[in-house]
Amino acid sequence: MSDALAPRRPLDLVPLYKAVFLGLVALLVIVPLLATVLGGFKSLGELRTNPFGLPETWEWENYTGILLSQRYWQLLWNSLVIAALTVVLTLIVASMAAFVFAHIHFFGSSMLLSYLTMGLLFPAATAILPLFIKVRDLGLLDSYLGVALPQVAFSLAMSILLLRRFFRDLPHELLEAALVDGCSYIDFFRHVTLPLSRPILATVGTITFVHSWNSYLLPLVMLNSDSMYPWPLGIMIYQGEFSSEWHLILAFITLTILPTFLLFILAQKHIVAGLTAGAVKG
Template identity: 90%
Template sequence: MSDAFAVRRRPLDLVPFYKGLFLALVAAFVVVPLLATVLGGFKTLGELRTNPFGLPESWEWENYAGILFSGRYWQMLWNSLVISSLTVVLTLIVASMAAFAFAHIHFFGSSMMLSYLTMGLLFPAATAILPLFIKVRDLGLLDSYLGVALPQVAFGLAMSILLLRRFFKDLPHELLEAALVDGCSYVEFFRHVTLPLSRPILATVGTITFVHSWNSYLLPLVMLNSEALYPWPLGIMIYQGEFSADWHLILAFITLTLLPTILLFIFAQKHIVAGLTAGAVKG
């Protein structure tokens, strides 16, 4: 009887409720602007000013159709894809090799060098835009895909190396010892053992790098002069006049260009979670 009474008097656990409420607020904070952007693309400019968050009175499908059937939109999308793909490939190649060295090879100054790389997280690309422009100009890479991709790689290496190094260190050290005993070199172990086992973190770093490069605005604006090479963030300028802007077309353009990254996150979600949580629990 006393046990049943104690069960009935057990206090209600409100922690799951507060967690759900917090997650709902975060989801609303993210979804509401996206939904307003999508709906804004279906409105006229006048309706967008008077009714920015409500449903359109008349759905203007021409806003999206005009963008989709224009060759300029697909050219800018292609430019963004090339720049982002170059950035991802170069970042994964350089960051994975550097992270492997920091994780498994002990050499003089490794800690100091890792700390130096970590300091790169404190400085965004905007703080060094003038030296970057001069260096890219001296290399003859202005107005080219590499002129945008290489600075993005440089400023994305710090975070990429830290994520990859943490994952590499959590791999069983016995694998490396057994490989070295069998005569396997560090390069062979990195290529045939470490990389195949590191697909989750490679997918995580690749996705984060791709999205960051896809949405980059400042570096393409400074490094590119030809409109034929403009990525999609610079394409918004064609809808901006001297005294006004076609905001309904801008919102439609943003919706169409953000759709690839949203789909990428949806399909790579499992790999991203697995890569970020790997090694978080010991034992």
């Protein structure tokens, strides 16, 4: 009897709202991806009449023609070299700078950090003319470094902020014990900080790789030779003066975003660990 008279607990709708919201976000992400993949299996005429449905006739030659072409693999190689250079240089410079800002206090450090973080306010497009002039003066036009170095410069601000926060969350007692034992800052950075920072290094490396892999404006300005083009510029081969072969463009995009998709899948655990490190304390 007492159970029947007890007040009922109000129904908690928060999990339902979260599930609906996440479902909508998933649809916004999955539907364009599926439309891109399926569009690569259609003819140009069917793509115009049936852009989102399943293909009536699966045009496998759209994908096989791209995979068997030497140009596709050359574009992919160029993108891989530029992205790898960008990731390696960004991790080296940003990790050292973040370690200094996290553990070494010197006059003007906060002002210098604020100056570096101002780079988040300016996209590369705002400085494309000075960048072109500087790269030309250095003799790096139409080279991999001519594209990678500006990308490194614009990746440093966010990379330093992420790495600095992670380095500061590491136990400070480790640094004090290492200094007492005669370990230098450089040795502590190499042998203690970097091995413990694999999650955030994977996070920064993945974000930098994706930004470099999808970059269009900088390669367009810095590269002149068709043999040096990365994959975003390679799409132009399917775009004519009066029409575009959209079914081949979608197949090309599907094949070129596959490496970044696989990279996210492989590094997902480290990315989540790196971004959430230090979020909960106590």
